[in-house]
Amino acid sequence: MSCSLKQGIPLPVARRRLLIGCAGLAVAAALPAQVRAAAAPPSALRPRKGHVPMVGKGQPETSVWCFNGTVPGPSLRFKQGDRVNIEVENGLDEETTVHWHGLRVPNAMDGVPHLTQPPIPPGGRFVYEFDALDAGTYWYHPHHRSFEQVGRGLAGALVVEERAAPVADRDVTWVLSDWRLGADAQLVEDFGDMHDVSHAGRLGNTVTVNGQVLEEVTVRAGERLRLRLVNAANARIFGLRFGGHAPVVIAIDGQPVEPHEPAGGLVVVAPGMRADLIVDLAAAPSSRHAVVDAFSRARDPYRVVDLAYASDPPLRAGAPGPIAALAPNPLAEPNETGAQRHEIVLGGGMMGRRMHGLVGGTRMDMRQMMHNGLAWTINGVAAVGHMHEPMLALGLGRTYVLAMRNDTAWHHPMHLHGHAFRVVARNGRRTARREWQDTVLVDPGESVDIAFVADNPGDWMFHCHILEHQLGGMMGVVRVT
Helix, strand or coil: CEEECCCCCEEECCCEEECCCCCHHHHHHHCCCCCCCCCCCCCEECEEEEEECCCCCCCCCEEEEEECCECCCCCEEEECCCEEEEEEECCCCCCECCEEECCCCCHHHCCCECCCECCECCCCEEEEEEECCCCEEEEEECCCCHHHHCCCCCCEEEEEECCCCCCCCEEEEEEEEEECECCCCCECCCCCCHHHHHCCCCCCCEEEECCECEEEEEECCCCEEEEEEEECCCCCCEEEEECCCCCEEEEECCEEEEEECCHHHCEEECCCCEEEEEEECCCCCCCEEEEEECCCCCCCCEEEEEEEECCCCCCCCCCCCCCCCCCCCCCCCCCCCCCEEEEEEEEECCCCCCCEEEECCEEEEHHHHHHCCCCEEECCECCCCCCCCCCEEECCCCEEEEEEEECCCCCEEEEECCCCEEEEEECCEECCCCCEECEEEECCCCEEEEEEECCCCEEEEEEECCHHHHHCCCEEEEEEC
16 A cells, blocks of 8 residues: 655555454354453553554554553553542653543543643653543543644543443454654654644544554454444544444443444544444455545545454354443433523634634734634634633533534534533534534534533633644633632
């Protein structure tokens, strides 16, 4: 396979075969209920520089920044209700933090530099401690200079196990990432490029699953997989088609949802989002089926990996039973009747309608904003850094509706820290499932209403999770008191 970037540098990629849980296939035949990871999570994370064999055998290792020497970082796994205690020791040459994306943590543990904690200096340590309130699929990453620190590899999955998990033969996590590599398999050093900031973000030319370019993952006919997808990319929105299969979504952003097949068979996972799927592997032994990213109409579909069926006879005849809904997490149900409503207008970017904004109280046109490294606004304000006056002040325990309108030509996955919210309407029409999410994709020209109870006190970030858009000003603070 050959990939290219806007500079036109070809990247030869040697695909690598990976057998996910292959050794567990024989075990699964004898124990069809579940195969679960049993290793205790590490009690410390150390971000540092490293090298990983990302693009495959015979190619140079890629220089990255990583947690505990791996990309992605170690998969942290806890049980619902566990007390989480993780020390972060900063092995980088610059400050950092760790944000526990999607987890409802106390404000002081949220990992936003200066807003919720002082950044961790080189050689410094910080202990994060919180309760794992909600079961589901989450992830962790820096919130300090995240456009570069995440883009260089600092991210990892965090799973909180349900007390009663769904029936599946294997529980598998795919951390999806997108990299901009040169012909030498090294990262192109143009982080924060203003073209990326003002357009779609830092889109790469190489997609990895769990830190590697893969040719295939081996599966067995008759298996049922629970597949957890985590989008750790800076900007790429994945729209995955599982050729020859009909995945069923059972959770979005860690929160249970009525089991359903995604619209058009496309599993859409924007940056920061997660999706839990049940995939019944009902194809024939020895067959192959491509998993393809087909989200973008501007780019050709990208083959992410093949599901390669082993030659073994099917594990079972037919599915192991109906797919049951997961138990709900203990979230406060918003009461929209009488809820206070706030209008949120997303503006800026190239080809957008709002070509000006307030920067530190000064009105600037787009040319002036871009001269200052900015391109995006929320309600006409372009944010600089993490410390600024709250865009909203909410009363503790009250229900609020945020009515977002995307007045730009680009997609924005909007993430609210410290809370989960229900997506209650799109373009004025009520949603069918009122999904609980913490990161919602707002398409160009679209309006999306979210409802939540402001039940976690503190100052919380609200921002676009295309990290270059956050860098370019699409960020604000929501204060809950």
